[in-house]
Amino acid sequence: xxxxPRLKNTYRSLFRKSELESDLDEELRSYIELLxxxxxxxxxxxxxxxxLARRDFGKFDRVKENVRELRMGAAIxxxxxxxxxxxxxxxKNAGFAATAIFILAIGIGASTALFTTIHSVxxxxxxxxxxxxxxVGRKTIRGVQSGPISRVNYLDYREMNRTFxxxxxxxxxxxxxxxxxxxxxxxxxxxxxxxxxxxxxxxxPVVGRSFGLDDELSGDGSAVVIDYGVWQNxxxxxxxxxxxxxxxxxxxxxxxxxMPLGFRFLFDVDVWILIDDNNPIDNRRDAHSLLMVxxxxxxxxxxxxxxxxxxxxxxxxxxxxxxxxxxxxxxxxLHHYLVRGVSLNLRLLMATTVLVLLIACANVAGLLxxxxxxxxxxxxxxxxxxxxxxxxxxxxxxxxxxxTSIAGLLGIAVAWALQAGLLRLLPMxxxxxERPVVNGAALSYAILASALCGVIVGVxxxxxxxxxxxxxxxxxxRINSQSVRSRRLQSSYVMLQVAISxxxxxxxxxxxxxxxxxxxxxLGFTAPGLLSGEINVQPxxxxxxxxxxxxxxxxxxxxxxVPGVTSAALTSKMPLRALGSDWPTWPAEQPQPANQDAFMxxxxxVSAGYFETMGMSLLNGRDIQLSDDPSSAPVIxxxxxxxxxxxxxxxxxxxxIRVAFGPIQDPIQVIGVVADARINGLRRTPDAxxxxxxxxxxxxxxxxxxxxxxxxxxxxxxxxxxxxRKDADVVFSQPMxxxxxxxxWQSGFRVVxxxxxLFSAVALVLTARAGRWLGRDWCWGLSLSTQ
Amino acid sequence: MSDGQSSLVxxxxxMLILKTLSxxxxxxxxxxxxxxxxxxxxxxxxxxxxxxxxKRMEQEGWIDGEWRESENRRKAKYYDLxxxxxxxxxxxTQNWGQAVLAITKVLETG
Numbered sequence: 001x002x003x004x005p006r007l008k009n010t011y012r013s014l015f016r017k018s019e020l021e022s023d024l025d026e027e028l029r030s031y032i033e034l035l036x037x038x039x040x041x042x043x044x045x046x047x048x049x050x051x052l053a054r055r056d057f058g059k060f061d062r063v064k065e066n067v068r069e070l071r072m073g074a075a076i077x078x079x080x081x082x083x084x085x086x087x088x089x090x091x092k093n094a095g096f097a098a099t100a101i102f103i104l105a106i107g108i109g110a111s112t113a114l115f116t117t118i119h120s121v122x123x124x125x126x127x128x129x130x131x132x133x134x135x136v137g138r139k140t141i142r143g144v145q146s147g148p149i150s151r152v153n154y155l156d157y158r159e160m161n162r163t164f165x166x167x168x169x170x171x172x173x174x175x176x177x178x179x180x181x182x183x184x185x186x187x188x189x190x191x192x193x194x195x196x197x198x199x200x201x202x203x204x205p206v207v208g209r210s211f212g213l214d215d216e217l218s219g220d221g222s223a224v225v226i227d228y229g230v231w232q233n234x235x236x237x238x239x240x241x242x243x244x245x246x247x248x249x250x251x252x253x254x255x256x257x258x259m260p261l262g263f264r265f266l267f268d269v270d271v272w273i274l275i276d277d278n279n280p281i282d283n284r285r286d287a288h289s290l291l292m293v294x295x296x297x298x299x300x301x302x303x304x305x306x307x308x309x310x311x312x313x314x315x316x317x318x319x320x321x322x323x324x325x326x327x328x329x330x331x332x333x334l335h336h337y338l339v340r341g342v343s344l345n346l347r348l349l350m351a352t353t354v355l356v357l358l359i360a361c362a363n364v365a366g367l368l369x370x371x372x373x374x375x376x377x378x379x380x381x382x383x384x385x386x387x388x389x390x391x392x393x394x395x396x397x398x399x400x401x402x403x404t405s406i407a408g409l410l411g412i413a414v415a416w417a418l419q420a421g422l423l424r425l426l427p428m429x430x431x432x433x434e435r436p437v438v439n440g441a442a443l444s445y446a447i448l449a450s451a452l453c454g455v456i457v458g459v460x461x462x463x464x465x466x467x468x469x470x471x472x473x474x475x476x477x478r479i480n481s482q483s484v485r486s487r488r489l490q491s492s493y494v495m496l497q498v499a500i501s502x503x504x505x506x507x508x509x510x511x512x513x514x515x516x517x518x519x520x521x522x523l524g525f526t527a528p529g530l531l532s533g534e535i536n537v538q539p540x541x542x543x544x545x546x547x548x549x550x551x552x553x554x555x556x557x558x559x560x561x562v563p564g565v566t567s568a569a570l571t572s573k574m575p576l577r578a579l580g581s582d583w584p585t586w587p588a589e590q591p592q593p594a595n596q597d598a599f600m601x602x603x604x605x606v607s608a609g610y611f612e613t614m615g616m617s618l619l620n621g622r623d624i625q626l627s628d629d630p631s632s633a634p635v636i637x638x639x640x641x642x643x644x645x646x647x648x649x650x651x652x653x654x655x656x657i658r659v660a661f662g663p664i665q666d667p668i669q670v671i672g673v674v675a676d677a678r679i680n681g682l683r684r685t686p687d688a689x690x691x692x693x694x695x696x697x698x699x700x701x702x703x704x705x706x707x708x709x710x711x712x713x714x715x716x717x718x719x720x721x722x723x724x725r726k727d728a729d730v731v732f733s734q735p736m737x738x739x740x741x742x743x744x745w746q747s748g749f750r751v752v753x754x755x756x757x758l759f760s761a762v763a764l765v766l767t768a769r770a771g772r773w774l775g776r777d778w779c780w781g782l783s784l785s786t787q
Numbered sequence: 788m789s790d791g792q793s794s795l796v797x798x799x800x801x802m803l804i805l806k807t808l809s810x811x812x813x814x815x816x817x818x819x820x821x822x823x824x825x826x827x828x829x830x831x832x833x834x835x836x837x838x839x840x841x842k843r844m845e846q847e848g849w850i851d852g853e854w855r856e857s858e859n860r861r862k863a864k865y866y867d868l869x870x871x872x873x874x875x876x877x878x879x880t881q882n883w884g885q886a887v888l889a890i891t892k893v894l895e896t897g
Binding site: 027037058063 | 820
């Protein structure tokens with residue numbers, strides 16, 4: 001029987017069972033009718049003949065049942081036979097099987113590990129009630145997304161919108177507050193939230209209550225909700241914590257509730273402070289510091305909500321053109337917002353692993369094809385002995401599926417190992433997702449992947465190996481042309497692998513180059529040998545700026561006396577550790593530009609000697625000095641690009657500028673220019689910045705920068721002790737070497753690069769290995785063809 | 788052929804059907820009539836054995852079924868040998884011959 005109709009037959013038996021059944025019915029009926037006809041010819045009446053025929057036939061259903069059982073039994077029997085045969089083949093060819101299994105196990109393992117991570121980050125929903133109706137809102141200027149929303153505008157959006165059940169807001173970041181009143185002072189991470197944030201998220205405190213609208217209306221600005229961990233560690237899990245008064249930065253607050261264990265939203269926060277009129281984030285319509293978080297009405301789509309808020313924005317822009325011109329709101333699905341940082345990396349990695357899996361498949365398919373060449377004689381023999389082509393294809397497919405199943409099991413082990421090592425390094429801690437573990441979904445993925453691989457890997461070689469017409473094949477010369485075609489197929493497999501491997505290599509080389517760029521990036525300051533940490537004094541203990549300035553300057557003297565310290569200085573925001581704070585700045589002789597047109601460099605307060613301690617080079621003019629105190633005229637040092645931004649190419653030294661937002665409304669004299677530094681991150685251009693004299697402001701919270709002779713990490717403890725001796729209510733918090741800080745900025749990217757490089761290496765090794773195997777088998781093919 | 792005998796002659800039934808079909812294509816009833824006739828009524832192949840055997844052999848690719856009109860204008864499914872079936876018949880005949888020879892030898896010994 002020619003191949004095609006037979007394949008059609010089998011196709012029918014596989015997929016069109018019912019048609020097969022009715023065909024059998026018809027056949028059996030025709031049998032009875034023919035039998036009856038025979039009886040008629042023997043002399044029976046028509047009715048009698050029918051009756052006899054039915055009797056002789058026996059029970060109709062019984063016959064059908066027999067056929068059905070046979071079919072089923074045959075299928076199962078064939079399957080086990082195939083599996084047995086496959087196992088025998090694998091044992092006989094242990095070297096080949098080990099290679100194939102190794103290759104596939106790595107491919108399946110790597111992609112399973114990645115799948116697990118992606119599943120837990122990108123696919124699984126976030127842990128809040130009906131997360132699909134949660135959105136975040138950010139400001140746009142002329143349609144371009146540009147960060148936080150002002151509190152005053154937020155209140156209008158909340159009042160006027162018609163598409164939200166709850167429109168809440170959270171501060172655009174956290175702040176560190178010192179909690180006193182307990183046994184010892186403690187630094188806590190705090191953020192401000194509107195009363196309805198927890199309600200919008202659908203999360204209730206486990207102890208006490210959540211904020212209510214009444215809390216906001218009463219406006220005494222003193223309600224806080226605390227984190228479960230803080231409740232356990234700082235209050236010993238005391239159930240009477242509700243109603244207790246705590247002091248944050250010297251001001252009294254009342255604890256009204258404790259959030260459930262594991263609750264976290266955007267930031268790791270110890271205490272949530274209610275934003276109300278008395279505890280405002282800011283009170284100006286053009287001061288932006290809130291992220292809106294909204295739960296849309298049932299059935300409202302994000303487009304409707306966007307349109308709704310957009311209409312309000314148009315009204316606000318007309319009513320307050322100075323603050324709100326061109327401003328509107330963009331809404332983003334909360335889940336997308338949360339994963340925005342890692343999703344690209346993960347997708348890149350996933351694409352890579354899929355490619356690695358493909359390489360592994362192409363690899364093993366090539367191996368099977370090469371082996372198929374050797375087995376042509378065997379197949380031809382089996383064909384001659386009456387095995388149908390379908391039977392042979394099925395058997396070869398079973399073999400490859402058995403291979404890939406074993407590889408899949410091993411791959412799960414590989415996934416475990418990879419997961420434990422590599423993927424834990426992904427910058428996921430900040431996302432509020434569970435750590436990925438190899439779970440049921442991952443296992444199903446692995447099993448599915450291995451089955452799929454089995455088919456991909458097996459189908460072409462199986463079709464090729466069994467494509468012989470045994471009658472003409474045995475002892476004929478056609479084997480030669482067959483091998484040529486097979487070899488062509490093999491070459492295309494190898495070519496495919498090489499192509500994918502090269503693509504991967506090029507990709508990872510490019511990434512490695514940008515990692516190298518990132519590592520060798522000019523920070524604008526010298527990170528090695530630099531220690532940094534934050535110091536926070538109680539405003540109620542040092543009420544005046546002069547007192548605070550005095551505390552800090554005497555602290556600097558004492559720190560510089562610590563053995564191993566070369567120099568010490570202060571800044572209001574440590575580069576790469578405390579971000580933001582850009583203030584509109586313009587030449588003093590000009591009128592203030594509109595905020596959205598203003599040039600806004602980063603504003604920093606620094607002590608004398610800051611640039612030297614940081615290792616930043618002064619390009620022009622002079623440094624901030626001890627003499628730049630409150631009694632003298634205000635001075636400012638601009639960074640190179642800040643000077644260019646304000647004055648263009650004109651000489652800046654000696655000119656005067658004005659700065660909005662800051663405490664100094666008078667013109668400030670420019671006394672020097674320093675090099676630009678990376679303040680807000682490594683992967684962006686150096687930030688324009690301006691540095692004012694800390695003692696002319698007298699902040700209560702400063703970062704300490706310490707230049708050390710030896711290992712900076714060793715000095716963390718002695719300096720912390722010194723600070724505590726000086727004032728028991730002050731803490732030297734988060735001491736960390738700047739080298740470590742820079743490293744952590746690179747780590748997320750480095751993990752991606754490492755993984756990609758690793759996978760490309762695996763791909764390359766696999767390709768090389770396949771080449772060797774193919775080479776060997778080609779020789780085999782040649783020797784076979786000459787026989 | 789009664790069911791009790793089937794274990795003894797399962798292979799034999801295949802062989803008989805193949806042999807029958809080697810002469811000409813036939814439908815199910817034709818096959819069972821022909822076998823009964825050829826064996827002088829010793830083997831009566833009932834539908835309960837015949838159809839499973841036919842379906843199995845069809846799956847193995849030894850025979851191939853096709854709907855045609857019978858001699859008196861009725862539709863019936865006719866089976867024909869495939870090349871594989873023809874080879875199979877040759878093998879079975881050979882095996883059978885050897886087996887019969889061997890068994891006969893044993894029985895005649897002593």
